[in-house]
Amino acid sequence: MYGKGILKGLSVTGKRFLMTYWEDLVWFFRRITRGEKRYFSEEGIKHRSSNNTRGIFTIQYPEEQLIAPEEMRFVPFLVYDEKPEDKREVRCTSCGICAKVCPPQCIWIVRSNDPTTGRPIPEPTEFYIDMDICMNCGFCAEFCPFDAIIMDHEFELASQGRNVYNLEKLLKPASYYKSIRPLNYERNEAERKAKEAAKAAKAASAATPAAGS
Amino acid sequence: MATPLPQTETTQPSAADLGARFPGIVTADTRPSYKGWIVPKENLIEVATVIRDELGYDLLSNLTGVDYLPENKMEVVYHAYKTTGGPGLEFKVQVLREDPVEVPSLIGIWPGVDFQEREAWDLLGIRFTGHPDLRRILMWEGYEGHPLRKDWKEPFYEEEAKPFKSRWPDGQFYLAEEKNPYHDNLKFPRDFDPEKWIPEGEALLYGSLARYSVKNEEGLNTDRIVLNFGPQHPSTHGVFRAALTLDGETIAGLKPVIGYLHRNHEKIGERNTYIQNMPFTDRLDYFNSMANNFSYAIAVEKLMNIPVAERAEYIRVIMAELSRVQNHLIFIGNLLNDLGAMYTPALYAFEERELILDIFEAVSGARMMCNYFRFGGVVRDVPEDVMQKIKDLVYDRLQARTDEMDRLLSDNEVLVSRLKGVHVIDGETAIQYSVTGPVLRAAGVPYDLRRADPYSIYDRFEFDVAMRQNGDLYDNYLIRLDEIRQSLRILEQALKQIPQGPINSQKPAYQVRVPAGEAYGRTESPKGELGFYVVSNGKPNPWRYHVRAPRSSTSPRWKRSALATKLRTSSLCSASWML
Numbered sequence: 184m185y186g187k188g189i190l191k192g193l194s195v196t197g198k199r200f201l202m203t204y205w206e207d208l209v210w211f212f213r214r215i216t217r218g219e220k221r222y223f224s225e226e227g228i229k230h231r232s233s234n235n236t237r238g239i240f241t242i243q244y245p246e247e248q249l250i251a252p253e254e255m256r257f258v259p260f261l262v263y264d265e266k267p268e269d270k271r272e273v274r275c276t277s278c279g280i281c282a283k284v285c286p287p288q289c290i291w292i293v294r295s296n297d298p299t300t301g302r303p304i305p306e307p308t309e310f311y312i313d314m315d316i317c318m319n320c321g322f323c324a325e326f327c328p329f330d331a332i333i334m335d336h337e338f339e340l341a342s343q344g345r346n347v348y349n350l351e352k353l354l355k356p357a358s359y360y361k362s363i364r365p366l367n368y369e370r371n372e373a374e375r376k377a378k379e380a381a382k383a384a385k386a387a388s389a390a391t392p393a394a395g396s
Numbered sequence: 397m398a399t400p401l402p403q404t405e406t407t408q409p410s411a412a413d414l415g416a417r418f419p420g421i422v423t424a425d426t427r428p429s430y431k432g433w434i435v436p437k438e439n440l441i442e443v444a445t446v447i448r449d450e451l452g453y454d455l456l457s458n459l460t461g462v463d464y465l466p467e468n469k470m471e472v473v474y475h476a477y478k479t480t481g482g483p484g485l486e487f488k489v490q491v492l493r494e495d496p497v498e499v500p501s502l503i504g505i506w507p508g509v510d511f512q513e514r515e516a517w518d519l520l521g522i523r524f525t526g527h528p529d530l531r532r533i534l535m536w537e538g539y540e541g542h543p544l545r546k547d548w549k550e551p552f553y554e555e556e557a558k559p560f561k562s563r564w565p566d567g568q569f570y571l572a573e574e575k576n577p578y579h580d581n582l583k584f585p586r587d588f589d590p591e592k593w594i595p596e597g598e599a600l601l602y603g604s605l606a607r608y609s610v611k612n613e614e615g616l617n618t619d620r621i622v623l624n625f626g627p628q629h630p631s632t633h634g635v636f637r638a639a640l641t642l643d644g645e646t647i648a649g650l651k652p653v654i655g656y657l658h659r660n661h662e663k664i665g666e667r668n669t670y671i672q673n674m675p676f677t678d679r680l681d682y683f684n685s686m687a688n689n690f691s692y693a694i695a696v697e698k699l700m701n702i703p704v705a706e707r708a709e710y711i712r713v714i715m716a717e718l719s720r721v722q723n724h725l726i727f728i729g730n731l732l733n734d735l736g737a738m739y740t741p742a743l744y745a746f747e748e749r750e751l752i753l754d755i756f757e758a759v760s761g762a763r764m765m766c767n768y769f770r771f772g773g774v775v776r777d778v779p780e781d782v783m784q785k786i787k788d789l790v791y792d793r794l795q796a797r798t799d800e801m802d803r804l805l806s807d808n809e810v811l812v813s814r815l816k817g818v819h820v821i822d823g824e825t826a827i828q829y830s831v832t833g834p835v836l837r838a839a840g841v842p843y844d845l846r847r848a849d850p851y852s853i854y855d856r857f858e859f860d861v862a863m864r865q866n867g868d869l870y871d872n873y874l875i876r877l878d879e880i881r882q883s884l885r886i887l888e889q890a891l892k893q894i895p896q897g898p899i900n901s902q903k904p905a906y907q908v909r910v911p912a913g914e915a916y917g918r919t920e921s922p923k924g925e926l927g928f929y930v931v932s933n934g935k936p937n938p939w940r941y942h943v944r945a946p947r948s949s950t951s952p953r954w955k956r957s958a959l960a961t962k963l964r965t966s967s968l969c970s971a972s973w974m975l
Contacts, residue, residue: 185809186809187807188806188807188808188809188811188812189808189809189810191803191804191807191808192803192804192805192807192808194803195800195803195804196740196804199744232750232751232754234751234785234788234789234792234793240747240750252754252757252758253758254757254758254759254760254761254776255757255761255762256761256762277564277565279563279564279565280906282559282563282564282567283559283563283564283906283907284559284669284671284672284906284907285559285563285672286558286668286672286673286675286676288558288559288560288563290563290564290567291562291563291564291567291568291569292563292564292565292567293565293566293567293568294564294565294566303565309567309568309569311567311569313569313571318675318765319762319765320674320675320765320767321761321762321767322671322672322675322767322906325775325904326904326906334761345571347569347571
């Protein structure tokens with residue numbers, strides 16, 4: 184029969200159309216029984232981006248935002264540890280690996296020398312990242328040996344000029360890092376503690392024979 | 397000559413005979429870690445004819461040039477393959493690096509080299525004698541120099557290779573454009589004046605089209621109309637232009653023009669270190685960055701001669717097949733967009749794509765620019781919950797949604813009448829024009845690299861090479877559905893078999909040591925054969941980095957299949973051509 188294919192197709196689109204209202208009805212009862220909303224709520228967004236989603240699929244950005252997975256990466260930031268009396272301990276040692284591995288070469292680091300000893304100061308004097316050139320590849324964070332540079336979840340960077348971030352703008356506390364990447368943070372902390380413990384054990388074992396001799 | 401039927405290998409002379417067939421003329425390439433044969437340019441046509449007709453290498457997949465500046469040599473590298481499968485044959489021509497660098501064109505033997513020879517001329521300045529239309533292809537007409545020559549410097553030139561010394565330890569920041577007097581990254585020839593400049597290439601372009609004025613059957617003079625189709629036309633997706641001559645509404649002549657998205661990828665690739673190229677490969681084709689990573693990783697792993705961790709092989713296959721599924725869904729959606737069925741099928745396709753991209757984002761960190769593969773494995777393991785999500789998608793949802801797409805479109809009378817018998821390309825022509833991927837398989841040639849020359853672990857999976865017979869757009873549409881189903885079959889097996897274990901055979905390193913040599917790594921990307929030709933001289937940066945793109949290198953075939961069709965149907969072809 185001519186036109187059968189079109190009717191078959193229409194049944195598909197019709198089903199999809201009705202499914203939105205069916206889901207609304209289902210969520211209406213969920214709202215009454217469990218207090219869960221389909222729109223503008225976390226559980227609703229989660230459901231709409233899951234495998235079970237049916238009917239309407241869109242997320243109303245910016246009122247709603249997709250829930251970012253932990254590994255999501257956008258432009259990098261630098262981590263500092265919060266110490267007592269509002270002191271900040273910048274993790275970066277200006278070793279330059281991030282600047283060397285950066286594919287578009289958008290990281291600029293100034294490392295200074297201590298005027299008295301002439302040896303390099305670990306903390307960077309200046310640190311620039313040109314966010315307009317950054318390609319969000321995540322190499323800097325991946326290869327940083329001190330977990331000092333981490334990829335951010337913040338992606339709304341629109342501005343009217345060039346986004347060149349200096350040290351002040353790049354620094355964010357470790358607690359922020361923990362809040363966006365809890366699993367990675369814990370893994371890093373565990374590694375760090377293991378390393379420190381190994382170091383201490385090594386120092387202790389080196390010290391004991393020395394004491395005995 | 398080009399027959400898709402399986403031939404008995406025993407009766408065929410093997411590639412090893414090439415030196416014996418031409419004693420004293422063709423010599424083996426004896427440089428360490430180099431393969432193939434060196435052919436003198438005087439004998440190139442003769443040898444190439446033998447390679448095609450007697451040895452049976454009917455598909456010339458890749459042609460590129462390499463500038464060996466220290467040895468004062470230019471080399472043209474050819475990679476020929478058999479569509480019946482098996483390893484390829486690599487042969488090279490070496491010429492002195494003194495202008496004019498001339499090599500005979502192979503366009504009479506493999507018409508598919510058309511664009512690749514033009515590209516080598518444009519970027520390396522190798523003149524292919526006998527090429528009928530040797531114009532610049534990527535750079536603009538009136539451009540000075542050949543960018544891929546080793547002594548050429550770009551406008552923002554800083555250093556020969558990354559990492560640049562100005563970044564660390566004394567990284568005083570400046571904006572690149574401040575260093576350039578025009579605040580722009582354009583470079584003009586010395587006496588260039590945009591007011592007086594006449595683009596002679598355009599005249600050449602139109603001149604190479606069919607004649608404007610012809611006599612019709614009744615002996616009357618008729619004028620043909622020249623029309624530029626694209627690059628702004630929506631169905632050329634912004635990257636492609638075709639200069640047409642029209643006889644009424646029928647296409648009488650067509651010249652494809654590409655290069656609107658040229659980003660100097662290969663030159664950047666030579667400045668980069670090996671690992672820095674990985675995120676750049678994502679940008680080649682944002683619909684399946686995972687597949688692009690795959691080819692490049694394979695090429696460099698061949699050069700480094702390192703194994704890939706077992707679990708990583710499975711993860712790679714899973715990611716590559718997922719990106720094939722979403723690529724083909726997008727193809728169907730966009731084809732329907734070009735047909736005029738605006739957005740419904742496209743958005744249905746995007747829905748599944750979103751779910752697949754969610755998976756990519758959870759494992760790699762980005763939806764489209766995944767940068768997920770590393771030499772020897774992948775960057776991080778797939779978490780258990782994401783693995784579960786992939787399983788749910790593969791076993792349940794994607795199957796159902798593919799069937800739904802099938803129900804929605806396959807029988808639709810409007811679609812069938814507009815796609816059936818349109819833009820037919822037969823298998824033999826497709827092979828001549830170096831067409832690979834679904835377009836070739838829709839034309840009745842079951843050539844799939846996953847079967848023909850298995851890479852990674854594809855030999856462990858059971859799947860059928862999807863094939864259709866007619867080579868028209870309707871078969872091009874159907875074969876995408878077939879391939880999605882086959883990909884899901886592979887995914888099901890991979891998800892069952894995937895072992896636990898490390899995800900990289902190497903230690904993570906921000907700079908890898910790559911021994912000197914050359915390698916050509918290729919995979920069956922969703923759009924066809926995607927190859928990376930990498931030459932290393934032992935330094936941290938590749939000496940030559942060439943991408944054999946699955947579609948742009950074969951676009952001359954569009955010219956062939958579009959002739960004598962109506963303009964409105966021809967626009968449809970661009971979707972099948974690009975996606």
